Amino acid sequence: MKPLPQRLFISMALTLALLSACTMPRKQTPTQSGSSLIYTVAAQTVNAQLTQVNRPPGTPFVGATFTPPAFLPSATPLLSTPVPGTRAPTASSTPCDRAKFVKDVSYPDDTQVKAGESFVKTWRLGNDGTCTWTTAYAMVFTNGDSMGAPVAVPLTGNVAPGETIDISVTLTAPEDGGIQRGEFKLRNASNVIFGVGDDNKPFWVQIKVPVASGLLYDFLTQADAAAWISGLGSEAGSALTFEGAADDPNGAVKILDQVKLETGITSGKILYMFPKHESSGFVTGVFPAYKVQSGDHLKARIGFMIPSGDSCSSGNVKFQVYYKEGDGNLNLLGEWTKKCTGSLLPIDLNLSSLKGKEVRFAFSVRANGDYADDWAIWNSPRIVH
Numbered sequence: 001m002k003p004l005p006q007r008l009f010i011s012m013a014l015t016l017a018l019l020s021a022c023t024m025p026r027k028q029t030p031t032q033s034g035s036s037l038i039y040t041v042a043a044q045t046v047n048a049q050l051t052q053v054n055r056p057p058g059t060p061f062v063g064a065t066f067t068p069p070a071f072l073p074s075a076t077p078l079l080s081t082p083v084p085g086t087r088a089p090t091a092s093s094t095p096c097d098r099a100k101f102v103k104d105v106s107y108p109d110d111t112q113v114k115a116g117e118s119f120v121k122t123w124r125l126g127n128d129g130t131c132t133w134t135t136a137y138a139m140v141f142t143n144g145d146s147m148g149a150p151v152a153v154p155l156t157g158n159v160a161p162g163e164t165i166d167i168s169v170t171l172t173a174p175e176d177g178g179i180q181r182g183e184f185k186l187r188n189a190s191n192v193i194f195g196v197g198d199d200n201k202p203f204w205v206q207i208k209v210p211v212a213s214g215l216l217y218d219f220l221t222q223a224d225a226a227a228w229i230s231g232l233g234s235e236a237g238s239a240l241t242f243e244g245a246a247d248d249p250n251g252a253v254k255i256l257d258q259v260k261l262e263t264g265i266t267s268g269k270i271l272y273m274f275p276k277h278e279s280s281g282f283v284t285g286v287f288p289a290y291k292v293q294s295g296d297h298l299k300a301r302i303g304f305m306i307p308s309g310d311s312c313s314s315g316n317v318k319f320q321v322y323y324k325e326g327d328g329n330l331n332l333l334g335e336w337t338k339k340c341t342g343s344l345l346p347i348d349l350n351l352s353s354l355k356g357k358e359v360r361f362a363f364s365v366r367a368n369g370d371y372a373d374d375w376a377i378w379n380s381p382r383i384v385h
């Protein structure tokens with residue numbers, strides 16, 4: 001250990017060195033008055049706060065994503081800017097041409113109109129669109145039974161949006177019985193067809209035509225207008241004279257009255273058909289056209305007459321009923337094999353499958369073996385409803 005005077009000397013030297021450093025002259029800065037000092041401090045404080053808002057610590061400024069400060073709700077966007085290429089939703093617009101059904105001015109649905117009778121149908125329609133209907137607009141038929149309506153019925157005047165118009169047309173009730181309906185729409189000046197409401201539905205006429213009942217077609221009274229042929233097997237056959245000789249070897253077709261039937265009773269008027277005198281001989285008649293209604297039935301009683309004595313002996317034939325449309329082929333509706341048994345066979349054909357078709361019915365009698373006693377007859381052949 002060093003002597004005490006020496007250690008004391010060293011401590012005093014260090015103290016003097018420190019005091020000298022604290023008292024060295026420094027560069028002077030201008031002083032500020034009290035008010036300007038307060039302003040400076042405040043500005044520095046605001047700048048510091050703005051710096052903290054715009055540049056969070058540790059986040060580079062260039063290319064940085066803006067982060068809202070804590071006092072703004074982060075889940076709510078500051079601006080409602082549409083995405084480029086999209087359109088904000090808008091309310092649906094009213095179309096230029098749209099109709100509204102107001103009422104049936106005449107002949108409301110299911111009014112009864114006789115077959116073939118003319119009538120004037122009137123509708124009241126409203127302009128439910130944004131464009132004015134002009135006289136270049138028209139009503140046109142679109143579906144169902146036109147009932148003789150013209151191709152187009154021009155409007156009689158201009159119809160502004162919100163206004164109504166009565167449209168009339170002269171129609172004719174169809175011959176077919178039952179409910180009959182025709183549908184119509186409107187057509188604008190550019191030939192665009194439109195209807196009622198947003199779905200462009202039609203407006204219509206719907207009538208009820210009474211169904212004919214009772215005797216609708218009598219084959220006895222139409223027999224002289226039928227086309228008669230006779231032949232063998234499946235051959236086409238050749239023409240046969242109606243009301244020719246009863247014993248003609250080519251066959252015979254006649255209307256007879258007050259003859260004895262296999263039942264033993266005397267007939268009224270009957271249709272007598274004797275096939276060509278061969279084992280495969282036939283005679284056929286194609287009758288004038290008839291338009292079939294739903295519910296029509298073809299009825300008759302078939303059998304044999306007895307020209308002499310008390311028996312039709314060995315009579316044995318095939319009775320057949322056909323139909324044809326236009327110039328088409330004959331289509332078989334029914335066939336019955338009948339022998340002379342002492343009773344007539346009733347037939348009843350439901351013609352509903354031919355509803356609305358205009359057809360020609362044909363009766364045929366074919367020998368089913370020996371032709372000798374084939375005195376075939378149709379008793380009361382008719383169409384009834």
